[in-house]
Amino acid sequence: MSAHESMEQAEQTKEISGENKRIALLIAIIALCLALSETLGKGAQTESISKNVEAANLWAFFQAKTIRRTTVLTAAEAMKISSGLITDEAQKTAAAKQIDDWTKTAARYRSEPETNEGTEQLAERAKHAEEERDLFMARYHHYEIASAAFQIAIVLASATIITGMVWLSGLAGLLALAGIAFTAIGLFAPHAVHLL
Numbered sequence: 001m002s003a004h005e006s007m008e009q010a011e012q013t014k015e016i017s018g019e020n021k022r023i024a025l026l027i028a029i030i031a032l033c034l035a036l037s038e039t040l041g042k043g044a045q046t047e048s049i050s051k052n053v054e055a056a057n058l059w060a061f062f063q064a065k066t067i068r069r070t071t072v073l074t075a076a077e078a079m080k081i082s083s084g085l086i087t088d089e090a091q092k093t094a095a096a097k098q099i100d101d102w103t104k105t106a107a108r109y110r111s112e113p114e115t116n117e118g119t120e121q122l123a124e125r126a127k128h129a130e131e132e133r134d135l136f137m138a139r140y141h142h143y144e145i146a147s148a149a150f151q152i153a154i155v156l157a158s159a160t161i162i163t164g165m166v167w168l169s170g171l172a173g174l175l176a177l178a179g180i181a182f183t184a185i186g187l188f189a190p191h192a193v194h195l196l
Contacts, residue, residue, distance in 0.1 A: 020161055023169050027157045030176045034150035037183050041143030044136045044186070051133035058126035065119045069109035076102040135190060142186030142193070149179035 076099045083095040112118035116125070153175035160169040185193055 019166075023157055023160050026169060026172065026176075027154055030150050030153045030157065030172065030179075033176060033179055033183070034147060034154065037143050037146040037150060037179065040183065040186065041140055041147060044140040044143060048133050048136035048140055051129050051136060055126050055129035055133060058122050058129060061117070062119055062122040062126060065109050065117070065122060069106045069119065072102045072106045072109070076106070138190035139186040142182045142190055146179040146182035146186065149175045149182065153179065 079095055079099050079102075083092060083099070086092050086095060108118065110118055111120045113121060153172040156168045156175065157172035160166060160172070
């Protein structure tokens with residue numbers, strides 16, 4: 001091998017080494033983006049599950065209050081009917097007082113703003129929890145797509161080193177940008193793009 005050929009080979013090796021370093025840096029940046037997307041996705045998934053449990057609990061409480069309210073109203077109606085058969089004035093007064101108490105209790109079960117636990121308030125709280133659940137689930141889906149784009153980008157960038165086909169690193173860069181876009185959509189406008 002001549003000195004000239006040795007110098008050319010050394011320069012090619014240096015060129016390949018420099019390009020591999022750039023691709024390695026690209027892979028490292030994409031891996032960082034992947035880690036962020038995965039972390040955001042796991043957090044959104046956890047919040048979505050938490051909000052789903054909260055909504056289910058609030059709807060269960062709503063149903064329990066509705067059952068209690070129905071029971072109390074039924075008892076009041078039954079007493080109204082049976083109070084017509086009562087002849088003793090003291091018993092009629094006691095029955096009327098009981099009917100009034102049950103009616104007030106039923107009204108309190110329907111709306112209790114001071115404790116936020118009437119059926120009207122519980123329904124509102126449950127709907128709000130469902131909206132939050134849907135928001136976090138939309139974020140989660142965007143983060144998952146971003147993660148997939150980052151993973152494929154890493155594979156393509158790695159394939160560039162093995163095959164020497166530089167266009168694969170360009171494709172990896174485009175996929176990384178798509179992943180960044182989906183991460184940003186998930187973070188700032190999760191309902192802007194409907195995926196599922």
